[in-house]
Amino acid sequence: MLNIHNLSAKIDKKSILNGLSLKIKPGEVHAIMGPNGSGKSTLANILSGKKGYDISGKVSYENNDLFNLAIEERAHKGLFLAFQYPLEIPGVNTSNFLKTSLNAIRKSKGQKELDALEFLKIVKKKASELKIDEKILNRQLNVGFSGGEKKKNEILQMSLIEPKMAILDETDSGLDIDALKIVAKGVNALRGKERSFLIITHYQRLLDYIKPDFVHVLMNGKIAKSGCMELAEELEKTGYEKI
């Protein structure tokens, strides 16, 4: 699904990623943990196409060279990034945005675009599954949302779009325990043979609910150690310094 080979990235001549390699197969759930500044968010940003990085190395996504795909093409081909800090966009109605986004992706796949009624039916069902207050659908996108609402809104978008490869960038930070469970439930509901996840987190907490298949430790811009769930538990006890 996603094959990252020897990826390095600099921003303003400062090295952030230093030869990172990672393979994710269809259906796998990978977690990346790491201390502040280890390059976790940079990895997520580069995969989804954010500009401003000086990049070398290779990333292939479903046999495409990822760097040849525009930001929106990556989304059309099923790559999704749940933002660590979802942006507030004044004046743009949340429900309208969700519909525009979903229809842009449907259109790219040659599927029929949903009309307002069809969309509303789906979004209401998904929102209630994620225990999201319907009222936020009529508010301006992320404007005045609480931290939890913003993160849940990201998961709502993920469950609407049903991506093939979802990257969750610290979706758990700022969530209380109830919201954390709901988010994990949302992710688990989407798990399947064809769908992969890359979960970026500081803490083991989220992983207790979304049992990953693999856990990687990112330090100084590359994978310092890989393992399974036990590695996360070990890190929780010993911290990153021992790695």
Add this chain to the structure above:
Amino acid sequence: MIENLKKTFESFNKKFISWPNNNRDKFFNKFMKMGFPNNKIEDWKFSNFNNFVSKNFKSLNTNFENLTSFKFDKYVNSFDHNKIIFINGEFKDKNFGNEEKEKFVCSDIKSFGEHLRLTIEDECENSLNLLNNAFYLDGLSLIIEKEYEFKKPLIIYNVFKTKKENNFFNQKIKIKVGENSKIDILLLNINLGSEPIFLNIYNNISLKKDAIVKLYSSSDLGEKDIFYNFNSVDVLNNSIFENFIFSNSANFYKNEIKCSLNEKYSSSFINGAIFSQNEQTHEIKSRIEHNDENTKSYQKIKSVLDKKSKSVFQGKIFVSSKAQKTDGYQLSKAILLDKESEFDSKPELEIYADDVKCSHGSTSGNLDEDAIFYLMSRGLSEFEAKKLLIKGFLNDAVETITNNEIRKYFSSKIESKINEYR
């Protein structure tokens, strides 16, 4: 241009000398001394009006006899409304459905203009107002009795389709609203023809105690049209004046408003959205006078500029020494989509009372790159993302409209303008 205008005036004045307004030549002579405004005048420092006139017109002509009348029927169909129709500057028709006819008097000015007798002191510092006084022939007079709330909004269709011999239009709109009465008005200026027009409208609106007037304005004018819209508004005790302008067409458009909050608890809301393109110059200038205690004013202007256009906001909040507990707020925000566009902002506060709350802010910048990235990561193309952000940015001003039907009208109007945008 000025010499040509003199000829136009002389033949015009001969024709209409018998008309109630017999001071035309005084106004015109005063105008001749001042000329068209240029950027040496403080109020016009950001736009050299003179240049727009000479660039777009070889001559200015007012010739009511050569009217080619036509039938206009492209009415707004999204909501029921009362109608007034002007064709080429002339009052043609009105339809007030089932409003209570004894509660108001609505007439043209041509046949009923006696009460508009003007003195030379009126607005004598503004040469375009002088020109309006010299040349106006028709317009609207709407006088509303006390205790009457209109059931439906009124749309004034000010429609043009004209020839070169008739390209200069001066109109007056006078609206008096009695105690505890209420009216919502949408003024639509539409040029269906291909000849450029110079439109100069003078609006005079007065609100008695506890009245509410909502005045909204939008235009579909041609790419060489010039439009100057001056509003003088007087607000008395506990009355509310709400104003929204959407400015998107005409080569030059300046909307100027002088709003006087003359008695306690009166308030005004002046908001606008500007989407300028193709070397247009669009300007909103406001002067809000707080003349008594506990008066409130609110202004929000959002501008989006592209393709070598220019937009200007000059806003002044004046607080007299008597106007304690004034609450004045003003915000202007602009987004520039290309490097050759220019946004000028001149916010001013002039305060003579000591217990007031006044604030103003002005920002300009580009679209937020992070927001574009966020939207693109959800499958929108860069252009779709930009359009959505522009829509959102302007919608923030549209949200201030308190008439639901008219808010929806502007929202979809702006949406379709943005969809047309390339």
